Amino acid sequence: MIKSGRSGNTKLSNGNNLLTLSATNNCGADLQTWNINYEPCVVPQISISNAGLNGSTVANSALSLSAQAIALSSDQIMLSLNGQGGQPFTLQNQTLSASLNLVPGPNTIVIQGKNACDRTSQTLNINYVPCAAPQIQFGQAAGSLTNPTLQFSATVSGVINAQNVNLLLNNAVVPFNFQNGAITATLQLINGSNIVTLATQNNCGVASENVTYTYTAPCIQPSVEITSPAAGVLSATNPNLIVTATVTQITEVAAIQVLNNGITQTNGTLFGNQFSIPLVLSAGNNNISISATNTCGTDTKTR
Numbered sequence: 001m002i003k004s005g006r007s008g009n010t011k012l013s014n015g016n017n018l019l020t021l022s023a024t025n026n027c028g029a030d031l032q033t034w035n036i037n038y039e040p041c042v043v044p045q046i047s048i049s050n051a052g053l054n055g056s057t058v059a060n061s062a063l064s065l066s067a068q069a070i071a072l073s074s075d076q077i078m079l080s081l082n083g084q085g086g087q088p089f090t091l092q093n094q095t096l097s098a099s100l101n102l103v104p105g106p107n108t109i110v111i112q113g114k115n116a117c118d119r120t121s122q123t124l125n126i127n128y129v130p131c132a133a134p135q136i137q138f139g140q141a142a143g144s145l146t147n148p149t150l151q152f153s154a155t156v157s158g159v160i161n162a163q164n165v166n167l168l169l170n171n172a173v174v175p176f177n178f179q180n181g182a183i184t185a186t187l188q189l190i191n192g193s194n195i196v197t198l199a200t201q202n203n204c205g206v207a208s209e210n211v212t213y214t215y216t217a218p219c220i221q222p223s224v225e226i227t228s229p230a231a232g233v234l235s236a237t238n239p240n241l242i243v244t245a246t247v248t249q250i251t252e253v254a255a256i257q258v259l260n261n262g263i264t265q266t267n268g269t270l271f272g273n274q275f276s277i278p279l280v281l282s283a284g285n286n287n288i289s290i291s292a293t294n295t296c297g298t299d300t301k302t303r
Contacts, residue, residue: 012038041117042071046096048111048122058102059131059204065089065098065109067122072113080110102128133205134158136198144214150187156200156207157181168197189215221297222249224290229303239281243288245301247275250292257291 010019019034048054049066069077069091079087081100089098100109109124139153152167159165162178169187176185187196194215199208228244247256253270258277268277279288291300 012036014038014040042115043118044072044076044113044115044120045070046072046111046113046120046122048124050124051122053126054124055126057127057129059129061102061104061128061130063100063102063109063126065096065100065124067096067111069094069096069111069113071115071117073115076113076115078112080112082108102126104128104130131204132158134200134202134207136200136207136209138196138198138209138211140211140213142211142213144216145189146216146218148189148191148215148217150189150213152176152183152185152187152196154183154198155181156183156198158202158204159200164201166197166199168199170195171197189213191215191217219296220249222247222255222292222294222299224292224299224301226288226290226301226303231303234303236281239283241279241281242276243279243290243303244274244276245290246273247290247292248273249294249296255293257293259287259289259291261285261287 015037017036017038019036021032021034023030045068047068049068050063053063065079072091074089074091077089077091077096078085079089079096079098081087082103087098087100089096091097096111105128107126107128109126110121111123112121113119135157137155139155140150156165159181162176165176165178165183167174167176167183167185170190174185174187176183183198187194192214194213196211196213197208198211199206201207224245224247226243226245228242243258247270250256250270250273253268253275256268256270256275258265258268258279260279261282265277265279268275275290279286287302289300289302291298
């Protein structure tokens with residue numbers, strides 16, 4: 001028996017390859033056939049579509065992760081969040097999709113892949129800071145005040161720009177100072193109820209709060225000073241006389257009473273704090289009195 005051996009190299013094509021070996025001698029021929037399926041080994045690749053978020057800060061905990069996974073099947077991929085592997089995902093047409101819930105603070109997302117040829121991984125680092133609507137806190141509680149000048153203060157959280165803050169006093173915008181969330185302003189109150197409104201907003205919402213300060217002005221009784229005629233005994237040859245006076249703390253002429261010899265005189269006028277009234281004097285002595293009355297009292301002057 002004679003044995004003979006042969007060897008050789010051939011380059012396979014992707015997919016099915018049919019190899020045939022034949023031998024012939026004087027006694028006959030022999031034929032051998034092999035079917036070989038060749039699948040080349042492909043190095044795995046992972047490319048995260050959300051790569052632009054790496055190193056960023058987000059305000060939403062829900063993250064839709066997307067990545068391209070080449071030469072990998074689902075069982076060759078592991079997805080982890082903050083070291084917790086086995087995060088669920090889907091893989092379709094080489095596209096990996098996953099819905100992740102971030103925790104406050106730093107989050108590390110790792111996609112690992114391994115096939116028969118090699119292994120690969122990609123990492124995504126995202127900082128999650130929960131988004132919160134602004135909050136307002138007044139420095140002074142609502143109540144009654146005796147000083148018309150109020151040094152107002154308040155704090156707002158979640159706001160970094162004064163442009164996102166409005167301060168109103170009785171529906172009128174007033175200027176204020178803003179620094180690191182602290183608001184200060186000097187407010188001039190009116191007598192009675194004063195409504196202070198503070199409104200602010202950020203990307204997460206809006207906030208608006210009101211506080212009411214009641215200022216009670218000191219009660220001041222009126223003052224009357226007769227400017228004409230002058231004090232003393234006046235001798236007049238003309239019965240027509242214009243009496244003038246300066247009257248304070250009075251806004252309506254009806255609050256002023258003029259008597260001549262006990263008889264009420266009318267037709268007086270009041271411009272600002274200047275009062276005047278024409279009189280017709282009687283023969284003989286004329287006793288003229290001017291009285292002004294408000295809720296705080298009465299003042300009377302005579303001539």
